[in-house]
Amino acid sequence: MSDKLPIQDKPYDGIQEDNNPLPGWWKTILYACTVFAIAYMVVVHTDFLVHSRSDMQRFEHEIAAMRFRQDSIRALKPPFTYAELTKLRTEQGRLSEGKGLFTDKCVACHAAGGAGNIGPNLTDNFWLHGGRIDSVALTILNGVSAKGMPTWGNMLSDEQIKSLAIYVKSLHGTNPANAKPAQGVLDTL
Amino acid sequence: MHEPTQQNHLDKVSYNDKVTRYFLWATLVWGFVGMLVGIIIASELANWRVNLGIPEITFGRLRPLHTNAVIFGFACNAFFTAAYYSTQRLVKARLYSDVLSWIHFWGWQAIIVSAALTLPFGITTAKEYAELEWPIDIAITLIWVVFAVNYVGTLLVRREKHIYVSIWFYLASIVTVAALHIVNSAEIPVSFLKSYSLYSGAQDALIQWWYGHNAVAFVLTTPFLGMMYYFIPKAVGRPVYSYRLSIVHFWSLIFIYIWAGPHHLHYTALPQWAQSLGMVFSVVLWMPSWGGMINGLLTLRGAWDRVRQDPVLKFLVAGVTFYGMSTFEGPLMAIKSVNAISHYTDWTIGHVHSGALGWVGFISFGCLYWMVPKLYRTKLHSVSWATTHFWIATIGIVFYIVSMWISGITQALMLQAVTTDGKLLYPDFVETVAAIEPYYYMRLLGGLLYFSGIVLGIVNFWKTMRSAPAPQDETVLVPARFKPSKLTDDLAHATESVADSGTLIDRLHHVLESKPVVLTVLSLAAIGVGSVIEIVPTLFIRDNVPLIATVKPYTPLELEGRDLYIREGCYNCHSQMVRPFKDEYLRYGAPSRPGESVYDHPFQWGSKRTGPDLARIGSKYPDLWHYRHMRNPRDISSKSIMPIFPWLLENKLDGSHTAAKLQALKKVGVPYQQEDIDSASVHRDRQALEIAKRLNEQGGVSLTVADKEITALIAYLQRLGTDTKVSVP
Numbered sequence: 001m002s003d004k005l006p007i008q009d010k011p012y013d014g015i016q017e018d019n020n021p022l023p024g025w026w027k028t029i030l031y032a033c034t035v036f037a038i039a040y041m042v043v044v045h046t047d048f049l050v051h052s053r054s055d056m057q058r059f060e061h062e063i064a065a066m067r068f069r070q071d072s073i074r075a076l077k078p079p080f081t082y083a084e085l086t087k088l089r090t091e092q093g094r095l096s097e098g099k100g101l102f103t104d105k106c107v108a109c110h111a112a113g114g115a116g117n118i119g120p121n122l123t124d125n126f127w128l129h130g131g132r133i134d135s136v137a138l139t140i141l142n143g144v145s146a147k148g149m150p151t152w153g154n155m156l157s158d159e160q161i162k163s164l165a166i167y168v169k170s171l172h173g174t175n176p177a178n179a180k181p182a183q184g185v186l187d188t189l
Numbered sequence: 190m191h192e193p194t195q196q197n198h199l200d201k202v203s204y205n206d207k208v209t210r211y212f213l214w215a216t217l218v219w220g221f222v223g224m225l226v227g228i229i230i231a232s233e234l235a236n237w238r239v240n241l242g243i244p245e246i247t248f249g250r251l252r253p254l255h256t257n258a259v260i261f262g263f264a265c266n267a268f269f270t271a272a273y274y275s276t277q278r279l280v281k282a283r284l285y286s287d288v289l290s291w292i293h294f295w296g297w298q299a300i301i302v303s304a305a306l307t308l309p310f311g312i313t314t315a316k317e318y319a320e321l322e323w324p325i326d327i328a329i330t331l332i333w334v335v336f337a338v339n340y341v342g343t344l345l346v347r348r349e350k351h352i353y354v355s356i357w358f359y360l361a362s363i364v365t366v367a368a369l370h371i372v373n374s375a376e377i378p379v380s381f382l383k384s385y386s387l388y389s390g391a392q393d394a395l396i397q398w399w400y401g402h403n404a405v406a407f408v409l410t411t412p413f414l415g416m417m418y419y420f421i422p423k424a425v426g427r428p429v430y431s432y433r434l435s436i437v438h439f440w441s442l443i444f445i446y447i448w449a450g451p452h453h454l455h456y457t458a459l460p461q462w463a464q465s466l467g468m469v470f471s472v473v474l475w476m477p478s479w480g481g482m483i484n485g486l487l488t489l490r491g492a493w494d495r496v497r498q499d500p501v502l503k504f505l506v507a508g509v510t511f512y513g514m515s516t517f518e519g520p521l522m523a524i525k526s527v528n529a530i531s532h533y534t535d536w537t538i539g540h541v542h543s544g545a546l547g548w549v550g551f552i553s554f555g556c557l558y559w560m561v562p563k564l565y566r567t568k569l570h571s572v573s574w575a576t577t578h579f580w581i582a583t584i585g586i587v588f589y590i591v592s593m594w595i596s597g598i599t600q601a602l603m604l605q606a607v608t609t610d611g612k613l614l615y616p617d618f619v620e621t622v623a624a625i626e627p628y629y630y631m632r633l634l635g636g637l638l639y640f641s642g643i644v645l646g647i648v649n650f651w652k653t654m655r656s657a658p659a660p661q662d663e664t665v666l667v668p669a670r671f672k673p674s675k676l677t678d679d680l681a682h683a684t685e686s687v688a689d690s691g692t693l694i695d696r697l698h699h700v701l702e703s704k705p706v707v708l709t710v711l712s713l714a715a716i717g718v719g720s721v722i723e724i725v726p727t728l729f730i731r732d733n734v735p736l737i738a739t740v741k742p743y744t745p746l747e748l749e750g751r752d753l754y755i756r757e758g759c760y761n762c763h764s765q766m767v768r769p770f771k772d773e774y775l776r777y778g779a780p781s782r783p784g785e786s787v788y789d790h791p792f793q794w795g796s797k798r799t800g801p802d803l804a805r806i807g808s809k810y811p812d813l814w815h816y817r818h819m820r821n822p823r824d825i826s827s828k829s830i831m832p833i834f835p836w837l838l839e840n841k842l843d844g845s846h847t848a849a850k851l852q853a854l855k856k857v858g859v860p861y862q863q864e865d866i867d868s869a870s871v872h873r874d875r876q877a878l879e880i881a882k883r884l885n886e887q888g889g890v891s892l893t894v895a896d897k898e899i900t901a902l903i904a905y906l907q908r909l910g911t912d913t914k915v916s917v918p
Contacts, residue, residue, distance in 0.1 A: 059769030155616030
C-alpha cells in the first residue's frame with residue numbers, strides 16, 4: 001500500500017510519484033551490511049574481541065611456515081649429489097627434458113647451444129662457478145642474482161634442475177659458432 | 190505553502206533544444222571514436238603486431254585515449270544532453286544562458302579534441318582517468334564552472350517550485366565532480382605540457398583512487414540515475430515506485446560512495462585502516478545502489494509487456510538490470526579475500542565494462558532513442574533496427590564479461606599456484622598470458638558486436654534526422670514565477686502533522702526540494718565527510734607513511750627514464766606494488782612498503798598486471814637484457830604480448846628540462862639539493878655513458894647509445910626496488 005505524498009500541485013512534466021514503503025528485505029540487508037561493517041572494523045582494528053594480525057603479520061607467518069617446511073624437506077634429502085647426477089646422465093629422457101627447458105628458459109641469455117651471450121659460454125672448459133656437474137646444478141639452483149643469473153630454484157623443481165645440469169654438461173666441447181670468449185677459470189672436472 | 194496568486198497567468202517559454210541536439214550528436218561522435226579505439230586496443234592485446242610499430246597507437250598510449258573518450262566524450266555528453274533536455278522540461282524554463290550553453294558545448298568538445306591530440310603523443314600525467322595535462326585540467330575546471338552556472342542558473346529561474354529527483358542527482362554530480370577534479374589534479378608544471386602530481390606515493394594513490402572510484406560514482410552513476418528517474422517514467426507512463434526510497438537511496442548513496450575508493454588499493458602499501466574503510470563502505474553501498482535499481486524496475490510494475498514492443502524500454506530496463514548486477518559484483522570484489530584474486534586481473538576489466546557498456550551505454554541509448562524523435566519532431570526511422578541494436582549489443586556484453594571472468598580468474602589462479610615445497614607452479618609470468626590469449630579474441634568479438642550496434646544506432650538517428658522537418662525549439666506555456674517562501678516558514682509548516690501527506694521525512698525533504706542551492710550544499714557536505722576522514726590523516730599523519738632511510742630520490746637520468754615510462758604508458762600493463770602474498774613474494778620479492786614510493790610524483794603502483802610487477806625489477810637482469818627486450822620482447826620471451834619499443838633505441842633523449850624537473854620536484858618536497866639541480870645534465874650524461882659502456886661490453890652495442898632514450902629507461906628500471914633490496918632468499 002502506497003503512502004500519500006507531501007502535497008504536490010502537479011506532476012513534474014507529467015511524471016507522477018508513488019510513495020511505497022521501503023521494501024523490508026532491502027532494509028534488512030542494509031542493516032545487516034552495516035552491522036557487518038562495524039563488526040569488521042572492531043575485529044580487525046582493535047583487540048577488543050579477538051587479537052587480530054595485520055596483513056603484514058599474516059604474511060610473515062605464512063612465509064616462516066613455508067621456509068620451515070622447505071628446510072625440513074632439504075634436511076632430509078639434499079637436492080642432489082655428484083654420484084647421483086653422474087648416474088642420471090644416462091637415464092632415458094633426461095637429456096631431451098633438459099634441452100627443452102634450456103630452449104625455453106636459458107637461450108635468451110646463454111644463446112642456442114649454450115654459446116653464450118648475456119650469460120657466459122657453457123660449452124668450453126672455463127667456469128665462473130665450477131664445472132663439475134654438481135657445481136653446475138648448484139649454480140642453476142641458486143643463481144647469481146647480483147650478476148643477472150636468475151635463481152631457478154625458486155621456479156623449477158629439483159628434477160628439472162638436474163636435467164638442465166645434465167644437458168649443460170652435454171654441451172661440453174661442441175664448439176658452436178659465435179661462441180662467447182671464455183670467462184672464469186679452467187675446470188675440466 | 191502554495192501560491193494561489195496569478196494562477197491563471199501563463200508565459201510562453203521556448204526550450205533551448207538546439208544545444209541539446211548538438212550535445213546529442215557529440216555523444217554519438219565520441220561514442221563512435223571512443224569505442225573504435227577500444228576495439229583497436231583490444232586487438233592489440235590479442236595480437237601484439239596490430240599496432241604496426243607506430244608509437245602513437247601502442248597500447249600504453251591509446252588505452253588512456255579510450256577511457257577519456259568514452260568517459261568524458263561519450264558519457265559526459267550523454268549526461269549533458271539528457272540533463273539539458275530533461276531539466277528544462279522539469280522546471281519549465283529555458284536554459285539560463287544561450288551564451289553559456291554554447292561555451293559549454295564547444296569548450297567541452299575542444300577538451301576532448303585536445304585529449305586526442307595529446308595522449309597518443311605520450312603527453313600524460315599518468316593518473317588514470319585524469320591523464321590530461323595541466324593546461325587541459327584548467328580548461329576542464331573552467332568549462333565545468335560554466336556548466337554549473339548555466340545549470341544552477343536555470344534552476345534559479347525555474348517556474349516549478351520543487352525540483353524532481355533527477356535534478357538532485359544532477360546537482361550532486363556537478364558539485365562532486367568539481368571537487369574531485371580540483372583536488373586530484375593538483376600538480377606542479379615543469380613546462381607547457383609536463384607536470385608532476387603534488388602528491389606522492391601512498392598519498393597520491395589514495396587521492397587518485399578517491400577520484401577514480403568517485404568518477405565512476407559521480408560521472409558514470411549518479412547522472413545516469415538522474416536520467417533513469419526521468420526517462421523510465423516518461424517512456425512507460427507510470428508513476429515512480431517510491432518517493433521515499435528515492436530520498437533514502439539518494440542520500441545514502443552519495444554519502445557512502447565517497448568512502449569506497451581505497452578498495453582499489455587492497456593489500457597495497459596504503460595503510461590498512463584506509464583499506465578496511467574502503468571495503469566496509471563498499472559492502473554497505475550495495476543496498477543504496479539497489480535502491481535505484483528497485484525504483485527503476487518497479488516503476489514498470491504492471492506494464493512489463495510494454496518492454497516487448499518498445500526498444501527504449503528494452504535499453505532502459507536492461508541498463509538498470511546491468512546496474513544491479515555490477516553494483517552487486519562491485520561490493521563483492523571489494524571484499525579483500527575476493528579482491529586478492531580479482532585485483533590486477535581482467536576480472537576488473539570485465540566488471541568495469543558491465544557497468545560501462547551495460548549500464549552507462551544502455552541508459553544513454555535508451556534516452557537517445559527517446560529524445561531523437563522528440564527533438565526532431567518525427568518518428569524514429571526504424572524501430573526494428575533499434576531492436577536489433579539492442580540484441581547484438583546485449584550479446585556483445587555477454588561475450589565481453591564472460592571472457593573477462595574466465596581470463597581473470599584463470600590467470601589469478603595460475604599466478605597464485607604454489608607447490609607444497611614452496612615453489613611457483615607457473616614461474617614464468619608469460620605462461621599465464623599465453624593461457625588467456627583465446628579470451629582476448631573472445632572479448633574482441635564482444636566489443637565488435639557492441640560496436641556494430643552503435644553504428645546501426647547512429648545510422649538510424651542520421652536517417653531520422655534527414656527525414657525530419659527543420660528542427661526548432663519546443664515552445665510551451667508555463668506558469669508565472671512562484672513567490673519564494675522562507676525556508677524557516679516552510680520547515681515549520683512541514684513539522685506540523687498533516688494528515689495524508691507522508692512521513693515527517695517526506696515533508697521535510699519536500700521543503701528541501703524547493704531550495705536547490707541548499708540541497709547542493711548539503712550534498713557537498715555529505716561527500717565531504719568521507720573525503721576528509723580518509724584523506725586528511727593520510728596526508729598529514731606521519732605514521733601512515735613511515736620513511737625508509739635507504740630510499741633516495743631518483744638520479745637525473747632515472748627521472749628522465751621514469752618520464753619515458755610514463756610517456757609510453759607502461760603503467761597500463763605493469764604494476765609496481767608487490768602485495769603480501771606468498772606467490773608474489775616468490776615471484777617478485779618482499780611486499781612493497783609505503784616508504785618506498787615517497788619520491789614518486791605521481792605514484793606508479795598501477796592497477797592492472799597484463800605483464801609482471803616491476804617494483805623490484807632493478808638488477809634482476811643485465812642492462813643488455815632490457816635493451817633487447819625493449820627492442821622486441823619476443824627475442825627474450827617468445828610468447829610475450831608486450832609491444833615493441835624500437836624507437837627508444839633510436840630517439841635521442843630530450844634532456845632540455847632535466848634541471849627544471851628536479852627543480853619542480855624539489856618544490857613539492859623531494860630533497861634535491863641546489864647542487865644536484867645545477868649538475869643535473871652533467872650527472873645525467875655521465876650515468877648514460879656508464880650504461881652505454883656496459884651495453885657495449887655485454888653485447889657489442891655501439892657507444893652512440895649513450896644519448897638515446899633507452900639508456901634513461903634502463904637506468905630507471907635498474908633502479909626500481911634496489912634501495913631496499915634485501916638478498917633474495
